[in-house]
Amino acid sequence: MTYPNVQDTVSLIKELVSIPSPSGNTNKVISFVEDYLNKLNVETKRNRKGGLIATIRGKDTENHRMLTAHVDTLGAIVKEIKPSGRLKLDLIGGFRYNSIEGEYCEIETSAGDIYSGTILMHQTSVHVYKNAGKYERNQDNMEVRIDEKVHSADEVRSLGIEVGDFVSFDPRVQVLPSGYIKSRHLDDKASVGILLQLIKQVVTEKLQLPYTTQFLISNNEEIGYGGNSNITPETVEYLAVDMGAMGDGQATDEYTVSICVKDASGPYHYELRKNLVSLAKENKIGFKLDIYPYYGSDASAAIRSGNDIVHGLVGPGIDSSHAFERTHISSIEETTKLLYHYVQSKMVD
Template identity: 75%
Template sequence: MKRYETMELIRKLVSIPSPSGNTGEIISFIEQYIKDWNVEAKRNHKGGLIITIKGDDEKKHRLLTAHVDTLGAMVKEIKGNGRLKLSMIGGFRWNAVEGEYCEIETSLGKTYTGTILMHQTSVHVYKDAGKLERNEENIEVRLDERVSSKEEVRELGIEVGDFVSFDPRVQLTESGYIKSRHLDDKASVAILLQLIKRIQEENIVLPYTTHFLISNNEEIGYGGNSNIPEETVEYLAVDMGAIGDGQSSDEYTVSICAKDSSGPYHYGLRKHLIQLAKDNNIDYKVDIYPYYGSDASAAIRAGADVKHGLIGPGIDASHAFERTHESSIRHTEALLYQYVQSTLVEG
């Protein structure tokens, strides 16, 4: 069975480790992926990638962004028994990674594998193993190396500050789902790359010069708050729609965000996106995310004078073992395709 091309690209992206602060490998992958396309691409000083397609109007610009950085961890301490304590990168709960396989990358580029576990895991030894708090003190990494002391671990080259990435365990199902860690936000990165490819293949002349920022620090709050050309009028973040009790978003439609923890998104731009969806038979849901922020809201906090919006595929179990359906990917692609060819929002 031939897989939907965007889903295969998502599979490739989630399989490349890229916790916030260590995204060079995946940015290089994207640079190679687009190298034969007729687009301008450059890295910013923070290590993100800015891809630009010139349009008819070069005085008014659009910027779309998705982030390639993910949740992860750093080695905080090498314990006397040869295990590792961790410090979180990004906002997740320790129970979401308990039992997960991981990789530790040393500063010299060597990689070791391990498993994230409670120190008190064995029920044959620890009576209250299931009741103990999942926290920084009790969670540790068991290395797949024959080590039992701090000195033996350091001899491997592992030190405090080394990056730890989580096994994505990506799987595509015959029923159209993709389940994996880090669909937030590599699903959206794949969608933007496919959009750029389609624009090039169909020789579409965009009405406005449009920038695509593949940001690399969103999970820690500042991925897309800079490198915004002063001509930019509209700034659209493409990021996951969060699913749960009281939410409208689902795994089969494109989510359009009205408000998150930063406040309302631009009302006129939101209405414009909804009208584009209605006019083009694109299935969508409007939603509010109470504990969420995006690169677009980071740009507003940084003082960018833009109309900002947020859309994306619906992702179940965000910041844990995530899942979405190809239907949601397709509807998000369709809305973005219409958006980049539409006129700017007035007022």
């Protein structure tokens, strides 16, 4: 038995997080994934939302599996060009302004031009603003300082920057000798990298999967509807691969695969969960069962859309989700192992 090479997976994750892809502007990263799969001669198609579906034919073509991970990330959009030449933002996805204070960013115009900037409090300088540390981190007080000689709204517009332009955050990705990977957007590009490497392993080893298996690389998960469509009537099991959230009271860690029991949408399918646990135990895979109280996935979106499926959720443990994220190569490896055995296993009864 040969598992996908975890170092190759980490290198792929590093590439993925470095491609800006806030929800609503994901064509570049979808094209990257599409090219990766096309080189493997994997059948792919795009849905109308811009996501990508890869299909591997299995022994049973009447009962399908679908696995999904999302390439869209948190980001922002230009809400207003201020008279000062700075930009007011509107956030894309569920996070707080304090988590992006001081972050480098890119503004992409509708013409495709890229400008750099920094996200700052308006009242940043302690030499000017006596109570700089007391102001609320919110839309009114935070702004983008553009790295161009602009001092008015007209000068900003002369660059081609306009309301509605997308703003992406510098991932600041680092892969450390200790095995830690820290970067923005590990949610959920870590899982995308895992799935792509899994597909590569299935193809190169010429594994005969027991069921036709589709892999949805979704592109609207952060805004709630990435995985709610394009599910074939033959699909029985639908497994979202997304980060495990860490914090007080959570079991998830950075070294094992997290198997979600319940999130804000309710419990995940009990029999599928038990099957995943059984596979982990049989193959000596480190895992944690957990509940994510303020969380939703592509699998829960699929259920809410009325699909008659068995749904589950697993993924690597990610510290400080929707902010300064970190995981460990061990969690990538354990998640990979579980998925490798899952796609070759029997469906739940």
